[in-house]
Amino acid sequence: MLFVYLMRENIMVGVVAKPNLVSCNFPTLKNKYSIQPHTSTTTTTALVSRCCFIRLSSSCKVMTKKPFAASFRKKGSIVICHDSNKESEVSRSVVEVVEEGKRDWTTSILLFLLWAALIYYVSFLSPNQTPSMDMYFLEKLLNLKGGDGFRMNEVIVSEWYLMGLWPLVYSMLLLPTGRSSKSKVPVWPFLSLSFFGGIYALLPYFVLWKPPPPPVEEAQLKTWPLNFLESKVTASILLASGIGLIIYAGLAGGDVWKEFYQYSRGSKFIHIMSIDFTLLSTLAPFWVYNDMTARKWFDKGSWLLPVSLIPLLGPAIYILLRPSLSTSVIAQTPAELE
Structure with missing residues (x-):
């Protein structure tokens, strides 16, 4: 047992x-x-x-x-x-589906209403007392007329050439960190039209834009146009040109500024261009902030946000000082951002 x-x-x-x-x-x-x-x-x-x-x-x-x-x-x-x-x-x-469902369209709707109101205003409500003079000014600024002894207003000339620099500033801020998610809405057509239409051509893209930007290949950074837009040489030329034009307008006498003010009240051309310049200057700090956070430089570069409020010069200074683009930062998936 x-x-x-x-x-x-x-x-x-x-x-x-x-x-x-x-x-x-x-x-x-x-x-x-x-x-x-x-x-x-x-x-x-x-x-x-x-x-x-x-x-x-x-x-x-x-x-x-x-x-x-x-x-x-x-x-x-x-x-x-x-x-x-x-x-x-x-x-x-799953994260992408959730993010798509949670998208807040409030900002897009407000921007669309702003764009629609702006188009209506410049088309029907803006002053148009000197249409023949507007055509003459445009021909003079395009160098189609000369030798007639008429001296263009220095402030108008400075603003005209500054408007030519703004599309370059926005191209350097939107490519590639301001591209829409998955490239569903390409940014390059809006940037191309902005050379002729300014903020009136960019606002529709702002309405459709959705972060985060799609991934960028390392080979793309060495090709056109990213190699040109990321170049410090381009940023230096942009800043130097902006400083020169603003000094040129700033040195004009008080009578020249009063004349410019009178032109903007009666001329449709000058009035629309001044609104364009104001809105481009107002919206630029947001895209500076977007580019800064995409490059993970907010901790070191946050002091440039108040500087970006300076028309054209502020964003140009940021573009010159910002760090080089890193593919590891831009190529983030929605899941990583979440």
């Missing part, structure tokens, strides 16, 4: 010592308290190491489950292995 009792105890100890507690799949159990032992503890150890500790292309999640046997006083664990690539693709798709 003593021999039989010892044999029974050895069998029970062997069964309890080798339970099937860890698996990469859910085990099929006969009942709530059944235990499926492995034939070798080495196999169990290798399986645990393979599932949990060697994470080359999979990840293991531990889930709590009820006790396997009445003799155990603590909860067991099941290790479930998943493919990390599939999980990342699924989570990324």
Whole structure:
């Protein structure tokens, strides 16, 4: 009897010592308290190491489950292995769908109303007392007329050439950090039209724009137009030109500024150009902030945000001092931003 009792105890100890507690799949159990032992503890150890500790292309999640046997006083664990690539693709798709559903259209609607009101105003309500003089001014500024002895107002000349620099400023701020998500709305047509239409051509893009910007390849940084827009030489020429034009207008006498004010009240051409310059100067600090955060330079460059309020010169100074574009910063997925 003593021999039989010892044999029974050895069998029970062997069964309890080798339970099937860890698996990469859910085990099929006969009942709530059944235990499926492995034939070798080495196999169990290798399986645990393979599932949990060697994470080359999979990840293991531990889930709590009820006790396997009445003799155990603590909860067991099941290790479930998943493919990390599939999980990342699924989570990324879910985040994108959630972000799409959570998009706030309030700002876009307000910008659209601003653009519609602006177009209506310049078309029907803006002053138009000197249409023949407006055509003459335009021909003079385009160098189509000369030698007639008429001296153009210095402030008008300065504003005209500053309007030619603004599209370059916005191109350097919007490409590539201001592009719309996944390039659903290309920015280059709006930037091209802005050389002729200014803010009137850019506002529709601002209405449709949605962050974050799509990834940019490293090879793109060395090709046109990014290599030109990211160049410090371009930024230096832009800043120097802006300083020269503003000094040229600033040195004009008080009579010249009064004359400019009178022109802006009666001339449709001067009036529309002045509104264009004001709105471009007003919206530029936002795009400076957007570019600054995309380059992860806000901590060091936040002092440039108040500077960007200076018409044209402020954004030009930021463009000159900002860090070079990093593909690791721009090529962020929505899941990473989340």
